[in-house]
Amino acid sequence: MDKLRITGGRPLHGTVQISGAKNAALPEMCAALLTADAVTLNNVPRLRDVATMRQLLDSMGVHTETSGDGVGMSFRAGDPIRPEASYDLVKTMRASVLVLGPLLARFGQARVSLPGGCAIGSRPVDQHIKGMQAMGAEIDVEHGYMVARLAPGRSRLHGARIATDMVTVTGTENFLMAAALADGETLLENAAQEPEISDLAEMLIAMGARIEGHGTSRIHIQGVDRLKGCTHQVVADRIETGTFLCAVAATGGDVRLRHGRADHLEAVIDKLREAGATVEAGKDAEGDFIHVRSSGRLKAQSFRTTEYPGFPTDMQAQFMALNSISQGTSKVTETIFENRFMHVNELVRLGAHVQTDGKVAVVEGVDKLQGATVMATDLRASASLVIAGLVAEGETIVDRIYHLDRGYDQMEAKLRTIGADIERVR
Ligand SMILES: CC(=O)N[C@H]1[C@@H](OP(=O)(O)OP(=O)(O)OC[C@H]2O[C@@H](n3ccc(=O)[nH]c3=O)[C@H](O)[C@@H]2O)O[C@H](CO)[C@@H](O)[C@@H]1O
Numbered sequence: 001m002d003k004l005r006i007t008g009g010r011p012l013h014g015t016v017q018i019s020g021a022k023n024a025a026l027p028e029m030c031a032a033l034l035t036a037d038a039v040t041l042n043n044v045p046r047l048r049d050v051a052t053m054r055q056l057l058d059s060m061g062v063h064t065e066t067s068g069d070g071v072g073m074s075f076r077a078g079d080p081i082r083p084e085a086s087y088d089l090v091k092t093m094r095a096s097v098l099v100l101g102p103l104l105a106r107f108g109q110a111r112v113s114l115p116g117g118c119a120i121g122s123r124p125v126d127q128h129i130k131g132m133q134a135m136g137a138e139i140d141v142e143h144g145y146m147v148a149r150l151a152p153g154r155s156r157l158h159g160a161r162i163a164t165d166m167v168t169v170t171g172t173e174n175f176l177m178a179a180a181l182a183d184g185e186t187l188l189e190n191a192a193q194e195p196e197i198s199d200l201a202e203m204l205i206a207m208g209a210r211i212e213g214h215g216t217s218r219i220h221i222q223g224v225d226r227l228k229g230c231t232h233q234v235v236a237d238r239i240e241t242g243t244f245l246c247a248v249a250a251t252g253g254d255v256r257l258r259h260g261r262a263d264h265l266e267a268v269i270d271k272l273r274e275a276g277a278t279v280e281a282g283k284d285a286e287g288d289f290i291h292v293r294s295s296g297r298l299k300a301q302s303f304r305t306t307e308y309p310g311f312p313t314d315m316q317a318q319f320m321a322l323n324s325i326s327q328g329t330s331k332v333t334e335t336i337f338e339n340r341f342m343h344v345n346e347l348v349r350l351g352a353h354v355q356t357d358g359k360v361a362v363v364e365g366v367d368k369l370q371g372a373t374v375m376a377t378d379l380r381a382s383a384s385l386v387i388a389g390l391v392a393e394g395e396t397i398v399d400r401i402y403h404l405d406r407g408y409d410q411m412e413a414k415l416r417t418i419g420a421d422i423e424r425v426r
């Protein structure tokens with residue numbers, strides 16, 4: 001099993017290229033199921049979840065190709081497609097549930113394994129099921145699978161008003177894709193507003209879908225009879241961007257993030273500025289950039305995770321690592337997932353002072369962390385341990401980094417280019 005060996009204490013300097021967003025690329029790969037035409041995605045991040053999604057699409061009979069550098073992918077979902085997502089693949093990646101909407105909309109049937117819980121929480125898919133039922137699907141849960149088909153006498157899903165009990169990102173994406181090919185109008189209320197939703201909607205519009213209101217909590221979709229192929233550029237990964245911003249803020253240094261979108265990360269950038277880091281954003285000849293500079297200890301910041309545009313749960317662990325070596329005491333409240341403090345015990349092994357009580361972690365900033373062997377428990381927990389390792393005195397070994405590889409494109413190589421002492425050991 002691969003590990004990361006990090007020798008902490010080096011400030012970071014230079015330029016990092018931000019990759020395409022995992023959480024946009026995954027639904028966009030599934031959107032290729034909506035048409036028999038070729039779909040091309042550019043700026044696809046090279047990471048394990050993308051490889052798993054490709055395997056899943058391959059297993060259904062989709063013809064997939066990757067360009068030499070791995071950031072271009074094309075898909076052709078001509079008939080026949082086997083509309084099934086097996087447990088073996090779904091269990092390693094929850095985003096596999098995103099095939100449900102496209103399969104039902106185009107083929108009228110789907111058999112998709114229930115994803116089950118994961119380290120950060122129970123993560124049910126009841127809202128996905130309810131929404132698809134509102135659009136005319138019949139769904140039974142049999143032997144751990146959602147077995148979905150159209151109601152008798154129907155040849156397509158139909159439009160519906162769907163108001164979910166809570167804001168769900170992949171739920172909204174499943175409904176968007178299903179509604180794009182449904183008969184009539186769908187209104188999504190309480191829709192997620194994440195930039196990845198808007199990016200998917202823009203891709204669907206390029207395929208011929210009629211969608212309005214994406215980026216707000218009310219999305220209107222007028223179903224069309226068929227969608228066509230398209231070429232789409234995956235939006236920049238705001239969580240990778242935020243992870244690098246926190247790493248530089250924690251270690252000190254001066255780094256330019258190429259293609260980072262500050263407008264997608266305002267809640268995090270506001271906190272970094274309040275903490276005392278300098279963050280500037282703009283556009284140059286190569287496109288969007290974010291420039292971050294930091295020196296000395298920052299001021300700890302309290303925050304509460306909420307849906308976009310609030311502070312992202314996917315940045316909670318990384319910002320907590322920064323808080324753990326900042327001046328003062330901060331309160332971190334996690335409102336999205338019930339078990340997303342798995343990194344706390346590992347940060348404590350590195351010398352952090354953190355106490356949790358239910359949804360709240362109280363972090364008392366310390367002067368320094370000390371290197372130790374720690375274990376990654378989930379994707380963003382891994383990133384927080386890397387940040388802590390970059391500031392800790394001496395050597396830190398981060399074990400079980402297969403979690404990190406799920407969602408970061410060449411993280412250690414990127415960190416090395418800006419001066420980190422980090423290597424992968426097998
Ligand atoms: C591939 C992807 O895009 N993953 C992101 C997506 O996950 P994902 O889409 O799975 O997360 P959701 O937005 O659906 O989850 C939000 C909350 O709703 C609950 N819920 C959700 C659906 C449902 O049917 N029933 C239910 O109870 C969840 O357990 C959670 O407590 O959004 C999360 C919240 O921003 C991010 O952390 C993940 O990185």
Ligand SMILES: C=C(OP(=O)(O)O)C(=O)O
Binds near residue numbers: 094
């Ligand atoms: C929780 C995450 O991803 P997923 O929904 O794929 O588990 C994440 O990206 O932090």
